[in-house]
Amino acid sequence: MSEKLDIEQLNIAAAQNVKEKEYWLNKLAGELHKTGFPKDMKPVGNEVTYRTLPIRFPEATELQLMKLSNGSDFALNIIMITILATLLAKYNDHNDIIILAPIYKQDSRVEGSLINTLLLLRNTIESNFTFKELLSQVKNTFSEAIDHDSFPMDILLKELHINGKYGISTLSDTAILMENIQKKSYITNTRYNILFQFLRTGEKIKGTLEYNTL
Numbered sequence: 183m184s185e186k187l188d189i190e191q192l193n194i195a196a197a198q199n200v201k202e203k204e205y206w207l208n209k210l211a212g213e214l215h216k217t218g219f220p221k222d223m224k225p226v227g228n229e230v231t232y233r234t235l236p237i238r239f240p241e242a243t244e245l246q247l248m249k250l251s252n253g254s255d256f257a258l259n260i261i262m263i264t265i266l267a268t269l270l271a272k273y274n275d276h277n278d279i280i281i282l283a284p285i286y287k288q289d290s291r292v293e294g295s296l297i298n299t300l301l302l303l304r305n306t307i308e309s310n311f312t313f314k315e316l317l318s319q320v321k322n323t324f325s326e327a328i329d330h331d332s333f334p335m336d337i338l339l340k341e342l343h344i345n346g347k348y349g350i351s352t353l354s355d356t357a358i359l360m361e362n363i364q365k366k367s368y369i370t371n372t373r374y375n376i377l378f379q380f381l382r383t384g385e386k387i388k389g390t391l392e393y394n395t396l
Contacts, residue, residue: 287365
């Protein structure tokens with residue numbers, strides 16, 4: 183009985199693996215443009231040196247963000263990703279935007295068994311979209327990425343013919359995270375050039391911009 187159960191579990195796992203592979207190959211199909219800020223489009227090397235700058239929001243802006251998110255850290259995370267994606271679309275010569283983000287915090291008992299801790303968030307930022315439409319798109323993209331986060335990123339990059347230790351940086355060198363629900367340690371092995379990091383405490387939002395000086 184247990185042997186039959188093990189085979190069934192393996193079949194389920196194999197089917198899930200195929201499903202997730204198909205999702206990512208479809209999501210990243212077509213021409214891939216690197217996302218980043220134009221003056222910061224340098225290749226990411228083995229050596230990185232980061233500096234940080236504070237990001238300060240006017241009180242009125244903080245209140246609007248909290249109202250829009252209804253005090254939810256998950257909703258606020260989607261809002262900040264949408265804002266960053268919109269900003270990047272203005273700085274890039276295309277509207278096909280890929281942003282790096284860590285998965286949600288996991289129980290310490292299972293962290294060592296995680297296959298991936300990084301998500302690739304690809305969104306198309308159309309100029310005629312309302313902000314509500316952009317929010318909906320980003321939310322769906324994030325939810326789908328979470329639902330398909332068990333396919334090994336290294337294998338995915340090989341399938342896309344993206345080589346090199348830091349091959350993922352050829353797709354995007356810009357990352358974002360919300361400290362309340364995500365961990366910076368999940369992306370420390372990623373050689374990003376810019377990281378937007380936010381922390382909500384009450385009605386206040388603390389922001390930090392970390393950038394590679396090399």
